[in-house]
Amino acid sequence: MGKLRDKLFEDVRFEEGLKACMNCGVCTAICPAAEFYDYDPRRIVSIVQTADDETIIDLLKSETIWYCGQCLSCRTRCPRNNTPAYVIMALRKLSQEMGYFTESEKGRQQLALKRTVGDNVLKYGYCIYPAELTPSKHPEQGPVWEWVHKNSQAVYDRLGANLDKLGEGALRQIDNETLKELDAIFEITGNNDFFETIENYSEKQAEKMGLGFDDSHDCEYMKHITTVNEKKHQR
Amino acid sequence: MRAYDTKYQTIIIGGGIAGMTAALQLYKFGIRVLIIEKEDNLGGHLNKWYKLFPGFVNADEVVSNIVSEINDKRIHNITSDEVISIDSIYDNYIVKTSSGHSFEAESVLLAQGFNTFDPTKKEEYGYGLYSNVKTSVEVEKILKEHSNITIPKRIGLIHCVGSRDEKAGNLHCSKLCCVSAVKQSIELKERFPDAEVICFYIDLRMFDNGFEELYMEAQVEHGIKFIRGRLSECSENIDGSLVLKVQDTLTGLPMNVSVDWLVLMVGKEAAKLPNLDKSIDLKLAPNRFVAPENIFYNPNQTSQPGIFCCGTVSGPKTIHESAADAKAAAMSIIDYLNRK
Amino acid sequence: MSGFGFSISKSSTIEYKPEEFHLANIIEENEPTSRLCISCGSCSATCTGGEFAKLRMHYIHLYVKRNLTDKIREELQNCMFCGKCQLVCPRGVNNRNIIRLLWENI
């Protein structure tokens, strides 16, 4: 139908996720995002199955594709074997590759995700690492986490973890050879380029918005994208 | 025990509306027929139904009229016995039953109808788990037997249960559930005038004479509510009522509805076939119903010469469609026997 | 404590309790043809007001039945009471009377 639609079909998740929709709404009925956001997975699938490139570009620029929480509850129930959550993943990927993600408030947050979870994988070998979960950025974690964070070595030692030390165990330090292997995997599978794409488009957007941009977690643009909730995201 | 012949011109498997109507038609043309019915009585599913759409005729009345004609004409029939195998012998067939009968037939008419979908397969609907989840078949029984029950305040009827559902193994539309739901909503509303009755549908397929009119009557005169959305999950509240989660697809919003009764409009699935010997080549459609040799020119002939089909064995049909189909099948059989 | 940087969101799920839906009951009693709407959208497609502003008669029907009064108000304010919606309705719904009843009762 269109070039973008063909491109989406190159993604196996799109092929697996989009069969044919009869608009019955079982997905939206139990979707955690549909209740708290202006989000309707039924409509996404229904739009995508007949969309021309213009409509797809609108979606790639939209807020709505960023509302899904990836719980995949939709997949279990669909009577036609669609998986709206996979369709969303393919759309989000394309939105980032083509730079449309910086046009929406929720899409711009991808930089923050790249710089936290994404960078953690290469830096520590883990998606989540205790020292990065600072109580100031995670007040909702409460006083017990604050206590763990402040006394991490003592707490983790007490519980038999192996924090920041080589060898087996929870939170062990991942050795350099392994981190090099991870980096090589990222390089060969194009994820390092993908990270760069996210950085580059974000930098351009920061300039457009007149916000300070550097590679720290605390630059103006990072603060803006992680805390701002301006648009009407609920129905 | 009554005497049976060892050989018939046509053996009809199934003594429901289709099988009996075909038998009567064949009888009129002098064909010697035998009906074999697995249940204790002739009449098929109609014995379990209360009233028939769209005119609310008693199902019992229709059955007893046809059965008394079968009896008047002394048409041979066996009940409480099931055909277990069909073997071909030259250009005839040997039909064996579970009680040990064995008959030779010049032709066989498949008229064993359909099975209803087993709703425990739709685990998220809670059938078998929550006592207030019922099937449309059980509702017919409740209506028919006027049994004493706690009066529900709100009833939800779910269309397309086990139909149009790849996960349930059925891609096809069962065709009759839409109008059955409308019929049952009216009956439930009449039985429980203070109850609110809601149909949850995806499409309303009111395809036949009087169906759309019945739908309008349900809306205007009985105040039945129609919500477009498929049930995603049913769970039980602490007070035993049920919460239905659907999307109200027309407003686009998720919706929770609490009901006292949930009625599942169970779909129609192909009936089990007897064992067929290897030389018999009987083709089935992708939905597992018997496939006619040619749906335009020879709709009652199967892919195997001498084996015919009528009624819901080849797909969901209304009563009058089954009856018409049975008469047509009889004519095809007569034609076949004449050429033989 | 506040200052988490987010708050609990409002649910958009419709809790369907028609016994509490007063506006819906008024409309149903006074204009029984309101029950006949099948959401075909003919009314909205022909609507003069709807061409320039947010006004979709078939949504008004749904919002009444779901008790979403804010949404009804939003749509209703653009109606010019021309009655074309009634003319095109394939099921004979008396849309003008419904609009009038809504104005009176909302």
Next chain:
Amino acid sequence: MSKEKRDIWRKYQKSIGDDNFFFVRSCIRQNFFPASEQAFLHILRNELGKNVVEDARHTTCSGIGYHSDVVNFDTLQTIIARHFALMTEAKLKNVAISCVTSFGLYSEVLETWKEFPSELEKTRENLYKATKREFEIPENIAHCSDIIYKFREEIKNKGKNRLVNAETGEPLKIVDHIGCHYAKIFPEYGEGGAEFPQVLTGMIESWGGQTVDYPERRHCCGFGFRQYLVQANRGYSVSNTYKKLQSMEPYKPDMIIANCPGCTMFIDKWQYTISEMEHKTFGPDKTGIPVLTYEELAGLVLGYDPWDLGLQMHQVSAEPLLDKMGIKYDKDKKFADKSGKIFSIPKQPEYIL
């Protein structure tokens, strides 16, 4: 629960490896419940005598990055393939996975390779190019809870405590939370399938407790990856847990046990956040509902010390539950370090104990 209900929840039985497991850790579990992973290894190795191998070179599966859309599917497949390579080097065929999202992704990758063989070829090539490693496809993958479920009767027989109220003898009312990625993606990979997961119910009932069936039982905890990880979005996350807690509240559960480490952490921590925002708690007298991992539950049944199991890392205090079960504990040792010395204690929140 009535017998007929139990039977329905028991329908699917999947195959679970018996011995010789290659163990892969969970990012979230090791951060928030490191003692749970230790307890799992201890139970398998020392109570059940199983061979469990951990290779220090294994890493994250990158699943949180994948579901936050910053890690590509190709990258994820190759990282998981690298774990299969380490498993192959260890001459093992069964993988024991500590994280529900990892488990979902291992299943997704295996199913993708079945349906799209070109993806498998591409992954083999990518892994070889990046690391010179080669791999075999595992014979069996199981979530760690599957393995505990499989040996639940052995654990019960060795057990010192039961899931009953020590005073009344009544079974404890326990909410099970399965975690979406355990079986919603591939129901056949989950014990009991997607709709009637049996994995936690099986443990609860075997060890003397009673499962609570409540309307939002299958609802997501609300993690939502990007919906929690970015501060501006956390309203989604807390709202979904709030919805679940409100739905279970009338049943007065004594505790919640969760399959997925993320869910365990969120349902625990959000009770604090909700108490601050709404001044609302879900247990009696300002208490919360304790949320435990299944390893912690197994550990309590086996009579391990609650502070060795890491219950001090939970925001909602577990003490009311321990008291109910009649489990003895030294309240002065709760926040002690390895040597038994108290170095500091967490602040007491205003609205929740």
